[in-house]
Amino acid sequence: MSRAKLEQHPATGTTLVVLVGLSIAFLLFMAFLNVVKNGDILSEANLLYAALVFYAGAGALYLGFGVTGTGSYVRFASLATWAGLVANTGAVAHRWYEAGHPPFASLYEMLLSFVWTLAALTLIAEKRYGVKVIGTVTMPVAIVGVVLMQLLRSEVRPLVPALQSTWLHVHVTLAMLAYAACALSFALALMFLIQDRMKTETFLAATSVFTMGIYAAILSRFERWGGLNVVAWDAVNKSEVFISRGVRVFVTIPDLGWLMLLVFAAVAAPLVLYILSQVKQNELFLSLANRAVFISILLQALALLFFQLRTRDGLYPSLDVEGLYPTSLAASPFILSALVGAIFANLLYLLLLWRRQDLERLLPDREVLDRITYKTIGVAFPLLTLMIAAGAYWANRAWGSYWNWDPKETWAAITWLVYAGYLHMRITRGWRGRRAAYFAILGFAVVMFTFFGVTYLLPGLHSYA
Amino acid sequence: MALTLRSLARQTWQTFGSIKTGVVLIILVVIFSAAGTVILQRPMTDPQDMERAYSPAMLRLLDATGLTDVFHAPWFVALLILVSLSIIAASVERFPNAWRHFARPYKSPDEVFRRVLPTQAQIAIQNDEQALSAAERALARSGFKAEHIVRTESFSLFSERHLISEMAVYIVHVSLLLIFLGGIVDALWGWRGSVTLNPGMSSNHVELRNGATRTLPFSIRCDSTGEDTYTDGTPKRYWSKLAVVDKGREISHKEIVVNQPLVHRGVRFYQASYGRTGKLATLTVNAIPTQGGESQEISLAMNQVIALSGDTSVQLVEFIPDFVVQDGRVYARSNDVVNPAVHLIVTSKKSNASVNYWLPEIPGIAENALSPYTFEPKSLKTEVFTGLEVSHEPGQWSVWAGVVLMAIGLTFVFYVVHARIWVVPVEASNGSRALWIGGSANRNRDAFEEAFIKLVEAIQEELKTPSAEAQTPAASIAGS
Numbered sequence: 001m002s003r004a005k006l007e008q009h010p011a012t013g014t015t016l017v018v019l020v021g022l023s024i025a026f027l028l029f030m031a032f033l034n035v036v037k038n039g040d041i042l043s044e045a046n047l048l049y050a051a052l053v054f055y056a057g058a059g060a061l062y063l064g065f066g067v068t069g070t071g072s073y074v075r076f077a078s079l080a081t082w083a084g085l086v087a088n089t090g091a092v093a094h095r096w097y098e099a100g101h102p103p104f105a106s107l108y109e110m111l112l113s114f115v116w117t118l119a120a121l122t123l124i125a126e127k128r129y130g131v132k133v134i135g136t137v138t139m140p141v142a143i144v145g146v147v148l149m150q151l152l153r154s155e156v157r158p159l160v161p162a163l164q165s166t167w168l169h170v171h172v173t174l175a176m177l178a179y180a181a182c183a184l185s186f187a188l189a190l191m192f193l194i195q196d197r198m199k200t201e202t203f204l205a206a207t208s209v210f211t212m213g214i215y216a217a218i219l220s221r222f223e224r225w226g227g228l229n230v231v232a233w234d235a236v237n238k239s240e241v242f243i244s245r246g247v248r249v250f251v252t253i254p255d256l257g258w259l260m261l262l263v264f265a266a267v268a269a270p271l272v273l274y275i276l277s278q279v280k281q282n283e284l285f286l287s288l289a290n291r292a293v294f295i296s297i298l299l300q301a302l303a304l305l306f307f308q309l310r311t312r313d314g315l316y317p318s319l320d321v322e323g324l325y326p327t328s329l330a331a332s333p334f335i336l337s338a339l340v341g342a343i344f345a346n347l348l349y350l351l352l353l354w355r356r357q358d359l360e361r362l363l364p365d366r367e368v369l370d371r372i373t374y375k376t377i378g379v380a381f382p383l384l385t386l387m388i389a390a391g392a393y394w395a396n397r398a399w400g401s402y403w404n405w406d407p408k409e410t411w412a413a414i415t416w417l418v419y420a421g422y423l424h425m426r427i428t429r430g431w432r433g434r435r436a437a438y439f440a441i442l443g444f445a446v447v448m449f450t451f452f453g454v455t456y457l458l459p460g461l462h463s464y465a
Numbered sequence: 466m467a468l469t470l471r472s473l474a475r476q477t478w479q480t481f482g483s484i485k486t487g488v489v490l491i492i493l494v495v496i497f498s499a500a501g502t503v504i505l506q507r508p509m510t511d512p513q514d515m516e517r518a519y520s521p522a523m524l525r526l527l528d529a530t531g532l533t534d535v536f537h538a539p540w541f542v543a544l545l546i547l548v549s550l551s552i553i554a555a556s557v558e559r560f561p562n563a564w565r566h567f568a569r570p571y572k573s574p575d576e577v578f579r580r581v582l583p584t585q586a587q588i589a590i591q592n593d594e595q596a597l598s599a600a601e602r603a604l605a606r607s608g609f610k611a612e613h614i615v616r617t618e619s620f621s622l623f624s625e626r627h628l629i630s631e632m633a634v635y636i637v638h639v640s641l642l643l644i645f646l647g648g649i650v651d652a653l654w655g656w657r658g659s660v661t662l663n664p665g666m667s668s669n670h671v672e673l674r675n676g677a678t679r680t681l682p683f684s685i686r687c688d689s690t691g692e693d694t695y696t697d698g699t700p701k702r703y704w705s706k707l708a709v710v711d712k713g714r715e716i717s718h719k720e721i722v723v724n725q726p727l728v729h730r731g732v733r734f735y736q737a738s739y740g741r742t743g744k745l746a747t748l749t750v751n752a753i754p755t756q757g758g759e760s761q762e763i764s765l766a767m768n769q770v771i772a773l774s775g776d777t778s779v780q781l782v783e784f785i786p787d788f789v790v791q792d793g794r795v796y797a798r799s800n801d802v803v804n805p806a807v808h809l810i811v812t813s814k815k816s817n818a819s820v821n822y823w824l825p826e827i828p829g830i831a832e833n834a835l836s837p838y839t840f841e842p843k844s845l846k847t848e849v850f851t852g853l854e855v856s857h858e859p860g861q862w863s864v865w866a867g868v869v870l871m872a873i874g875l876t877f878v879f880y881v882v883h884a885r886i887w888v889v890p891v892e893a894s895n896g897s898r899a900l901w902i903g904g905s906a907n908r909n910r911d912a913f914e915e916a917f918i919k920l921v922e923a924i925q926e927e928l929k930t931p932s933a934e935a936q937t938p939a940a941s942i943a944g945s
Contacts, residue, residue, distance in 0.1 A: 371911065378879040385875060389868040397724045400735040400856040401657065402864060403648070405536040406509070407502035414495050421491055428484050454502070 024057045024080070044098070047091040048112075052146040054084030055119070059143050062135035066351055066359075074132050078123060081135065084142075085119045092116055104172040107333065108149055115145040117180050125184065129372060133362055137187060137348065144340050148333060167394035174387035179447055181380035186444035188373040189437040195366035196434055200353055201274055201286055204293065207349040208271035211296070211342045215264040217453065218335055219257070223319070227252035228260060230311065232318065233331035241325055251316035251325045256307065263303045266296040267342070290353060297346045304339045334452050370433055373440050374426060381419050388412050411450040418443045482554035490548045497544065501535030508534060508674075542652070549645050556638045567631045572623040573614045574887050574903060584914055585903040586921045590928065593890040596900045597622055599927035600888045607920055609886055622888035630883035630907055636874030643867030650860030657856045659737065662687035663848055667710055671855045683711040685734060688718070690851035692739050703739040705851040731857055738852030743800030745784035746848045748807055750824070751841040752779070762843065765809075776814050777837055779822075783808030786847065793829055802847045811836045883907045886920070900924070 028050065061077035064070065092112055095103045103109035122138045125131045193203075221229040232241040232249040241249040269292040277285035311332070315324035352359065363369070391409070396402040403409065422439040425431040431439070480486055504527060505518055515524060515533070524533070531538030571578075579585070590596040600622055601611045609624040658671040658679060667686030671679045690705040708718035709729045719727045727734045745767055752773055753760040763771050765781040772778045787798045788806040795806065809822040823831035824842050833839070884906045893899035902921055906913035 382872070382875040382879060385871060389872070392868075393865075394724075396858075396861065397726065398735075400726070400733060400737075400854045401858070402861060405501065405506075410498045410502050410536075414498055417491050417495055421488060424484060424487065 020057045020060050020076070020080075024053055027053045044091050044094045047087045047094060048146060048149065051084045051087035051091060051115075052143065054080045054087060055115075055139055055142045055146060058084060058135060059139035062133075062139050066133055066136035066355065068358075074126070074135075077135055077139075078126055081119055081123055081139070085116070085123065088112075088116045088119060102169045102173070104169060104176075110172070110176075111145050111149050113176060114180075115142045115149075117176055118142050118145070121180055121184060130364060131188075131191070133191075133359065134187060136351070140344060144337065148336065167390055167397065171387060171390040171394055174383055174390055178380050178383035178387050179451060181376055181383060182444050182447045185373050185376040185380060185440050188369055188376060189440035189444075191363050192366055192369040192373060192437045193434070194352065194356070194359060195363055195369055196437070198434075200356060201277070201289070203349055203352055204286075204289055205271055205274045207293070207345055208267060208269075208274065210345055211267040211300075212264065212271065214338045214342045215260060215267060218338060219260055219264060221250075222257045222260070223252050225254065226256075226258035226261075227254045228256040229319075230327050230335065231331040232316075232325035233311075233328040234326070240331060249318050249321060249325055251318045251327050253310050253316050253327070256310055259303055259306055263296070263299050266292070266299045267346075269296065293346055293349060293353075297343060297350070300339065300343045300346070304343065307335070307339065334455065338452070366433070370436065373437065377419060377422060377440060377443070381416075381423060384412075384416050384419065388416060407454050408450065411446070411454050415443065415446045415450050418446050478554055479558065481551050482558035484555070487548075487551045487555060490544070490551055493544060494548060497535055497541060500532060501541075504532050504535070506534055506536070508537070537652075542649075545645065545648075549642055552638050552641060556635055560635060563631055563635070567628060570623070570625060570628070570885070572612070572887075573616055573619065573621055574889060579889070579891070579901055579903060582903045582905065584905060584910075584917050585901065586917075587891075587893065588900045588902070588921070588925060588928065589893065590890070590898050590900045593620070593898060596890060596898075596928060597888065599930075600900065600902070600924045603920065603923040603927045604886060604888075607916070607923060609884075609920075611886075611888070619889070621890070623886070624888075625883065625885040627881045627883050630877050630881045633874050633877030633881065637871055637878060640867040640870035640874055643863050643870060647860035647863030647865075647867065650863065651858045655856070655858045655860065657854070660685065660734075660853045660855055661850055662690075662705075662853065663742065663850050664689045667708075681732065683709055683716070683729065685853070686710050686715075687851055690739060690849055703736050703851075705736055705739075705853070707734060707853075731859060733856050733858075735854040735856070736851065737854040740850060740852070741786075741800065741802060742848045742850050743786045743797075743802070744848040745781070745807070746846040748781060748784075748845050749843040751843055752838045753841065754838055755836070760841075773811075773838055778812050778814075779838070779840075780810045780812070781807060782810055788827075790827055790830070795827065795830065802845075805845060805847075807842075807845075809840065811838060813837065882909050882913060884913055884916075886917075888924075 058077045058080035061073045061080060065073035065077060092103055095109065095112060099105070099109075103112050118138050119142055122135050125134045218228075223229055229250045229252055232251045234241050270289040273285045273289035273292055277283065277289065311327050315326055317324055364372075388409075391412070392402040395404065395409075418439075422431075422436070422443060425439065426436055505515055507515070519527065527533045531540060535541055574582070588596075597620065604611045604622070604624050609626060611622045611624040614621045614623050656671075656673055656679060658673040660668055660671055662668060662685070664687055667684045669681045669684040671681060673679055686708045688706040688708060691703075692700055693702040693704070695701045702722055704720055704722045706718065706720045707727050709716045709727075717727075717729065721727045721734060721736050723736045726736075748765045749762060750765065751760050751762055754774075761773070763773070763779070765771060765779070767781055767784065770778050770780045783795075783806075785795060785797045785806045785808075786800055786802040787804045789796050789798045789804075795808075798804075806827065807824045809824070810819050811822050812819040820832045820836045821830070822833050822836050822840060824840060826833045885904065887901075887903045889901045889903075891899055891901045902924065904913065904917040904920070
């Protein structure tokens with residue numbers, strides 16, 4: 001019996017646990033030395049650093065679990081997540097105490113809360129519903145969040161008058177919870193599709209389309225002569241550079257546009273090969289497509305690296321104003337998270353490609369997943385409703401009108417309508433299974449557009465978030 | 466003819482009420498709202514920006530179709546009205562059935578119902594009455610209050626919980642209609658505009674968004690206004706002390722800040738902007754006679770003449786908030802008080818001579834040396850203004866009522882389950898007596914099924930307790 005088990009998992013898993021444990025200990029020890037020198041142990045930066053170290057450890061272990069399916073990894077991974085969550089809670093509390101208001105006022109504070117919510121949800125999903133692989137997805141996101149925070153302006157900034165309202169905090173808290181629930185329903189719907197025996201190559205096509213969408217959005221800032229427009233960044237003040245109130249300076253980084261175009265072609269290749277395989281009924285194209293995914297991941301990583309290198313130093317001209325301006329990764333959090341998100345999605349696809357059987361064994365049944373997806377949306381929908389209501393009430397007090405049809409508001413309403421459509425189809429038409437899962441995925445796509453797309457692509461009043 | 470007309474109306478009504486129409490309408494709303502966020506909208510964009518973004522032909526087309534102001538276009542309003550009609554039709558179509566369910570609960574299940582109900586169980590029993598009272602006790606312990614259903618030939622139990630859940634969907638639909646109603650009322654009778662006031666001024670004219678002016682039946686007076694800043698200079702608080710004046714009588718007053726408006730008779734005043742007009746309020750200077758003597762402190766307002774002695778007087782004639790000198794003349798660069806200059810004229814009655822005195826002394830223009838007095842600036846107060854947004858939204862109460870109702874309705878929809886339990890003594894297939902237990906829930910059925918199994922077990926427990934010799938046959942549970 002144990003022999004059969006051993007054969008199933010040749011590695012017992014101690015190696016990775018020990019390695020990760022040692023790295024965590026080493027990093028914390030180094031940090032401790034540093035702290036002793038400076039004297040301040042429980043500062044926010046230190047807590048955040050500890051959280052990062054623990055989350056990174058947890059992420060490595062969860063990934064190890066996702067790839068090998070070794071059960072003991074999860075135990076240590078959730079232990080590390082707990083430790084990270086404790087440190088993260090400390091950082092949130094510290095921030096709240098320092099600032100005197102809940103940490104939702106700046107991008108930095110929102111990320112702080114977001115990462116906390118994500119870690120907490122991971123543990124809930126794992127303990128309560130037994131969805132163990134969820135950490136494979138959420139922990140890397142948490143790590144990116146914490147790393148991104150290091151780039152952002154972190155000192156407590158006083159609130160401008162419009163933001164001094166309890167209703168704002170209610171609004172943002174509800175938004176965070178609602179979006180987290182939507183994200184969870186999305187992940188569950190994907191898992192459902194895996195358990196529903198959806199073909200692996202369909203996931204390939206979907207991944208390719210998703211990645212193409214991301215690069216198309218980035219290329220909307222493509223300039224002539226192959227430049228890419230990004231927001232200028234004042235490294236000293238850690239803030240964006242403004243021409244006038246609310247109008248940011250964009251700088252053009254030469255050649256980066258061409259690179260993005262090249263990567264766009266690379267991420268489109270798997271889709272083209274997939275279509276070829278469907279039309280010609282030839283399996284060969286599929287294996288080529290899988291290889292193309294691998295190549296596209298390398299190219300995407302390269303694009304990310306170049307993006308980082310080009311933004312790190314150097315001054316770039318702007319089309320709108322004279323002079324040269326610096327920029328930084330922090331100035332383009334949306335591009336950065338889009339690039340990282342795309343790589344991540346492709347890696348997940350590879351995970352599915354190589355470890356599908358293990359995943360199917362680890363995930364709950366399809367009926368269970370279908371039901372939890374619905375229940376999650378049953379939580380998300382009232383939260384979305386209350387979020388919109390709280391936002392409207394706040395707008396009514398701050399601007400004198402509860403509904404302005406500004407893009408963010410409109411898209412929040414669209415999100416609400418999409419989920420309302422889902423609920424009607426499910427309740428009155430009895431939509432179950434795959435169609436419901438597609439609907440849940442569509443809903444989350446709209447949420448992502450509302451959260452990122454509207455801020456990045458459309459103008460509006462919601463300049464704070 | 467009348468009949469066909471009626472059937473046509475009936476058909477239209479049914480079409481409106483169908484879920485398909487509802488979904489198509491929702492999709493249309495989604496598409497057009499999305500278009501309204503992608504295409505630049507007139508109310509929020511400068512006309513020049515519009516012209517820069519689109520070609521003239523394109524702009525004409527967009528304007529003609531209303532796509533440059535989607536959310537106020539008649540066809541969009543019509544679409545929202547259609548959505549409302551669809552919700553009404555759908556609710557009215559389905560309501561009678563739900564109401565029957567609600568008002569006349571199905572209490573004693575017949576044989577067919579007992580056969581097809583998915584969640585049910587049967588327990589072998591000795592005695593009908595004993596079994597029913599055991600079941601009643603078990604139900605009471607799980608929070609179900611049982612009702613005795615007495616028919617001519619049968620005696621059974623019925624129990625239900627959270628009947629209101631059947632009405633939840635209608636509560637949500639009504640709340641949505643309330644919100645729409647509020648929106649329509651505001652679109653028809655609401656207005657928005659602005660008033661700009663200097664301290665001490667009052668006004669009853671509101672400049673509306675569309676350029677027209679609206680006269681209020683009362684006036685609003687600004688007593689003072691100002692800004693508080695953080696130590697680093699970023700604004701912390703803008704405030705204005707306002708008073709409502711009706712027929713010369715002060716009715717109420719309030720200090721408003723951003724997020725805390727003043728409301729009077731449905732008209733709301735918001736702190737929207739605050740700034741300096743670039744004009745002088747008062748200037749305080751020390752006047753020192755050049756020939757020696759007592760210096761005196763005087764306060765000057767614009768164009769005000771103040772006597773310094775029997776012979777000499779001074780007048781403040783010019784205030785430049787941000788001055789620059791070019792070609793021997795003084796110009797204002799901006800209205801921000803960053804580099805102020807004042808122009809005083811010192812006049813002597815006897816010699817009938819006047820001297821141009823500048824603070825600070827501007828070479829080539831000022832004749833400060835000729836003045837019988839020198840002036841030392843003490844303080845400078847510039848005029849401020851407060852910009853108030855004014856709005857009247859009579860429909861908003863309907864909107865808030867709708868929001869609260871929707872929150873309640875959604876809670877019922879998702880978290881409150883209407884559960885029903887029937888307990889009927891029946892004759893089992895082998896001729897002995899049995900207790901048939903059936904259950905149904907309108908949502909969250911898997912959780913209900915678990916609770917149902919527990920309930921059946923509890924009834925079996927109860928059956929065991931009073932008569933120990935009674936056998937405990939295994940329950941056969943269907944549908945789990």
